Amino acid sequence: MTNNDAKILVVEDSEIAMLSIVHCLNSKACGNISPCVNGHDAVDTFKKDPAGYAIILLDMELPDINGLEVAKQIRGVETQSRIEQMLTPIVVTSSYVDQEQKREFVNLGITHFFKKPLSENCKKAILQIMGVKNLVEGTEPLNNDIALYAVQEYKDGSK
Numbered sequence: 001m002t003n004n005d006a007k008i009l010v011v012e013d014s015e016i017a018m019l020s021i022v023h024c025l026n027s028k029a030c031g032n033i034s035p036c037v038n039g040h041d042a043v044d045t046f047k048k049d050p051a052g053y054a055i056i057l058l059d060m061e062l063p064d065i066n067g068l069e070v071a072k073q074i075r076g077v078e079t080q081s082r083i084e085q086m087l088t089p090i091v092v093t094s095s096y097v098d099q100e101q102k103r104e105f106v107n108l109g110i111t112h113f114f115k116k117p118l119s120e121n122c123k124k125a126i127l128q129i130m131g132v133k134n135l136v137e138g139t140e141p142l143n144n145d146i147a148l149y150a151v152q153e154y155k156d157g158s159k
Contacts, residue, residue: 006054006130007032011042011070012093013062020118021057025127039065043073050081053088055130060094060101067092068101071108089129093118 008025010033012018022033034053036042039062046053056074060067071090078087091112092105105113112129114122 007034007052009034009042009046009053009056011036012059013037038062039070042070046074047077050077056088056090058090058092060092068104071110075108091126
């Protein structure tokens with residue numbers, strides 16, 4: 001699968017954040033983006049092709065249901081579709097996450113969390129999670145610790 005073929009589900013109710021994410025992904029030739037502005041639309045969109053998405057970018061604070069509930073429903077669809085051996089990477093984005101939410105991340109198999117607003121490093125890490133290579137000529141690969149910091153803090157008991 002080339003970068004242009006990768007399907008990306010972006011679940012974000014903020015128009016500004018959505019435009020920023022889509023611009024970043026399009027600038028890296030990741031062109032097959034399915035934007036959703038609420039949780040119900042995201043689950044319905046995912047159900048249409050549960051094995052077809054390379055990654056899901058999921059806002060925690062949505063107008064209808066929260067991001068954790070969306071992630072639970074998506075994992076349920078994967079289980080029903082018998083594709084749990086190939087869980088779709090879910091990157092959660094939020095301005096605030098508490099201990100209970102971090103625990104839920106681990107339980108749902110969510111390994112990536114980024115605090116909003118997304119920095120350029122976070123955007124590059126998202127592309128690396130997808131397997132996009134050579135993001136910028138001459139740059140070093142990002143350390144995965146950037147992408148995993150929220151879950152690691154929870155596992156270590158440091159927050």
